[in-house]
Amino acid sequence: MAKKILVIVGSLSKDSINRKLANGLVALAPASMAFEFAELGDLPVYNRDDDANQPPAAKRLKAQIEAADGVMFVTPEYNRSIPASLKNVIDHASRPSGQSSWFGRAGAIIGTSPGGVGTALAQQHLRTILSAQGVKVMPQPDAYIQFKDGLITGDGQIGEASRAFLQKWMDAFVQWVDKVA
Ligand code: FNR
Numbered sequence: 001m002a003k004k005i006l007v008i009v010g011s012l013s014k015d016s017i018n019r020k021l022a023n024g025l026v027a028l029a030p031a032s033m034a035f036e037f038a039e040l041g042d043l044p045v046y047n048r049d050d051d052a053n054q055p056p057a058a059k060r061l062k063a064q065i066e067a068a069d070g071v072m073f074v075t076p077e078y079n080r081s082i083p084a085s086l087k088n089v090i091d092h093a094s095r096p097s098g099q100s101s102w103f104g105r106a107g108a109i110i111g112t113s114p115g116g117v118g119t120a121l122a123q124q125h126l127r128t129i130l131s132a133q134g135v136k137v138m139p140q141p142d143a144y145i146q147f148k149d150g151l152i153t154g155d156g157q158i159g160e161a162s163r164a165f166l167q168k169w170m171d172a173f174v175q176w177v178d179k180v181a
Pocket residue numbers: 011012013015016017018019076077078079080081112113114115116117118119
């Protein structure tokens with residue numbers, strides 16, 4: 001049976017370069033992986049007063065995370081950390097206390113930005129946050145992707161210059177999910 005992978009893109013922008021990267025990566029994956037993209041746009045800002053009565057979007061996302069064999073995080077870097085939209089879903093799904101949806105999931109982190117740092121700082125923050133939630137984050141390879149013309153082709157594929165590197169990343173993720181899930 002295909003392994004279920006939930007893709008969480010940290011950007012809400014309709015023109016997100018990270019969403020483009022995520023779509024390009026999905027196209028590199030084998031048929032043994034079935035991908036679903038999480039919708040974060042309807043998730044209210046987390047408030048612990050609602051823990052006993054979580055908003056419907058939080059319940060939906062918790063169920064998606066729990067049903068997944070692996071979670072692929074594709075995140076921008078905002079002000080040298082992760083976007084609030086991504087922290088928000090992590091916080092929602094970590095509650096109620098003792099009922100975190102994250103524990104034991106296989107995860108992998110990747111991201112792109114136009115700057116040379118290629119989301120490295122955001123990725124390090126995210127690794128720390130997810131590790132504390134018990135997500136088994138793929139340790140290697142690191143992938144700090146500088147977004148340049150040609151990274152994604154006009155038809156949404158990974159461009160030639162980056163394809164071999166990102167194929168290796170996807171192959172490692174497939175193996176990681178097989179090992180951990
Ligand atoms: C940015 N950007 C950015 N880039 C970076 O490399 N390091 C950073 O700390 C930041 N900080 C930052 C803050 C905010 C609020 C915005 C809106 C942007 C630039 C960012 O990489 C660029 O806008 C990307 O296009 C964002 O990714 P998505 O949303 O297109 O996927």
